[in-house]
Amino acid sequence: MHVLQISATVCSFISLLLLLIALGSDYWININDVHTGLWRVCSQMGCVQIGMNLPDFFHTTRAFMLIGMIAGAVSFFALCATFFHFQLGSISQAKIAAVASLLAGLCVMIAMATFTGFSGADITYYGWSFGLGWASFPLYLITGFYYATRVFMLMGLIPGVVSLFGLSAILFQCHIRILSKAMTSAIASLIAGLCH
Structure with missing residues (x-):
């Protein structure tokens, strides 16, 4: 750093x-x-x-x-x-x-x-x-x-965590009511990729 x-x-x-x-x-x-x-x-x-x-x-x-x-x-x-x-x-x-x-x-x-x-x-x-x-x-x-870049890297952690929960929900067949599980993890992964 x-x-x-x-x-x-x-x-x-x-x-x-x-x-x-x-x-x-x-x-x-x-x-x-x-x-x-x-x-x-x-x-x-x-x-x-x-x-x-x-x-x-x-x-x-x-x-x-x-x-x-x-x-x-x-x-x-x-x-x-x-x-x-x-x-x-x-x-x-x-x-x-x-x-x-x-x-x-x-x-x-x-x-x-x-x-x-x-x-x-x-x-x-x-x-x-x-x-x-x-x-x-x-x-x-x-x-x-x-x-x-440093600020955006830190901001990328939040969507990354959401993406991790979305992927784990897909793996364990949990239900997400707002969006589909795949859509939630895809959007969060995209945002995390843009911020990183």
């Missing part, structure tokens, strides 16, 4: 780091000697801050990237808390980390797809910051699925 925790934490840290670098750097778009980020435009003459008078897709990209960064930080700190067995009420750190990672991945995907879709026709060269933004998206999903 420690291998799963360590790999999920490392993956969360890398995805958060990539997202922070993508947010803070100015190499989203490269056109000749000018490179642009979400916050500044830089050339050989220097850098100029980008104000608020921009197309809406810039604001959408900024907002979803910031929400993704916050969710990614929550995921990372929740994963770090699993090592110290820190409990926040009855809330599981694994569930917090999984939901926050999946939320961060969804927000980053929306931000990157919005930026790509609205700037794609005019842009000839995307920069490395843009690539790092896209790279953080699947890493957040991988981090979320690490712990979502």
Whole structure:
């Protein structure tokens, strides 16, 4: 189990780091000697801050990237808390980390797809910051699925037990009144297989 925790934490840290670098750097778009980020435009003459008078897709990209960064930080700190067995009420750190990672991945995907879709026709060269933004998206999903898999494996126990009782009822010729014995065990086995 420690291998799963360590790999999920490392993956969360890398995805958060990539997202922070993508947010803070100015190499989203490269056109000749000018490179642009979400916050500044830089050339050989220097850098100029980008104000608020921009197309809406810039604001959408900024907002979803910031929400993704916050969710990614929550995921990372929740994963770090699993090592110290820190409990926040009855809330599981694994569930917090999984939901926050999946939320961060969804927000980053929306931000990157919005930026790509609205700037794609005019842009000839995307920069490395843009690539790092896209790279953080699947890493957040991988981090979320690490712990979502753990939750689903535990959820698979319940239908598995129902399936075991259904099969034993068939073997011992007991009567199940709600559904047929075969149907009960087949449905429970299918659900257990999907959750596992």
